[in-house]
Amino acid sequence: MTEEISHYHSALKVPGGKLVVADVTATSSHLQSVQISGDFFLEPEEAFEALGPALEAASVQEDTTSLIKRLDAALSTVSAETKVNVELHGLSTRDIAQVVRRALNNATDFSDHSWEIIHSPVLPTPMNVALDELILNQVAAGQRGPTLRLWEWNDRAAVIGSYQSYVNELDPDGVRENNVTVVRRISGGGAMFMEGGNCITYSLYAPDSLVAGLSYEDSYEYLDRWVLAALAKHGVHAWYMPINDITSSAGKIGGAAQKRRGKAVLHHVTMSYDIDAEMMTKVLRIAKVKIADKGIRSASKRVDPLRSQTGATRSDIISTLIDTFKERYSARSVELSESDLQEAQHLVDTKFGTEEWTHRLP
Structure with missing residues (x-):
């Protein structure tokens, strides 16, 4: 039996920072795909490409702390592979995890x-x-x-x-x-x-x-x-x-x-x-x-x-x-x-x- 797929969206303005937007596709149990976008700055490019995949397959019940750990681990891998320190400007992995949680909970602003x-x-x-x-x-x-x-x-x-x-x-x-x-x-x-x-x-x-x-x-x-x-x-x-x-x-x-x-x-x-x-x-x-x-x-x-x-x-x-x-x-x-x-x-x-x-x- 195929699980029903749902789509979620949320945006968050970081205080003193930039806008972070999450578009999430999930089943009743797990995240299937995550797209992070916004007007923030991030280097190297490989780091941006790692954000969404880092959260795929996560449980829809995982809290902000757990999602942050997934993101931090993915960015550490990027840093090790590219020999370039990952730099996020106008956002943090906490902001990304937070906007994903708000999307999944149909939060309002x-x-x-x-x-x-x-x-x-x-x-x-x-x-x-x-x-x-x-x-x-x-x-x-x-x-x-x-x-x-x-x-x-x-x-x-x-x-x-x-x-x-x-x-x-x-x-x-x-x-x-x-x-x-x-x-x-x-x-x-x-x-x-x-x-x-x-x-x-x-x-x-x-x-x-x-x-x-x-x-x-x-x-x-x-x-x-x-x-x-x-x-x-x-x-x-x-x-x-x-x-x-x-x-x-x-x-x-x-x-x-x-x-x-x-x-x-x-x-x-x-x-x-x-x-x-x-x-x-x-x-x-x-x-x-x-x-x-x-x-x-x-x-x-x-x-x-x-x-x-x-x-x-x-x-x-x-x-x-x-x-x-x-x-x-x-x-x-x-x-x-x-x-x-x-x-x-x-x-x-x-x-x-x-x-x-x-x-x-x-």
């Missing part, structure tokens, strides 16, 4: 979707956290298209990860004395200290096809490439530090977290604009360890990577983020509906504002 941008009105932090669950569920159910939402708030809050212990992360006296609202979010990761105006937080709600074929670690970097481009407009050279940190030559800028549900993924990021480090250490137990690790002897210093590196106001940076996203993906601005706000408030009343949820890990 940002530009394949119609995006909406919500710049939220000023809301209490529990409402912002509730909106993450609400909009993620809407996207998963097909009730809303892919969305970028930028938060606004004016309260003082500590947002803890879904799997963090309340007492291990927070100082009860600091929480009470500084009038801090504690909210547990639905994603994992660490605690965030958030005063109005001291952070920039955004959430992406997207179909899971956007990260199809990417490892969990790679998906973080992929979903925030547009952010690094926006920061570059303010003169900030930023990059991803696995698994979920955005950093720069001046230190860490922010951290990301994800939650996947059904056919959708929530990816949200908080970046430090100008945090009161002394206040943070009174509220978050772990903050004292992190600040000491960064070599900041005095807790009275501020954590202000975006303000000090850009000289721009918080609102200016947010405007750049919105403009960059719109320029890249033709997104349109929309507003939260009254129904959205009512449903989010219901989630606050029944979940995110309750002692049961907030203290689910004592």
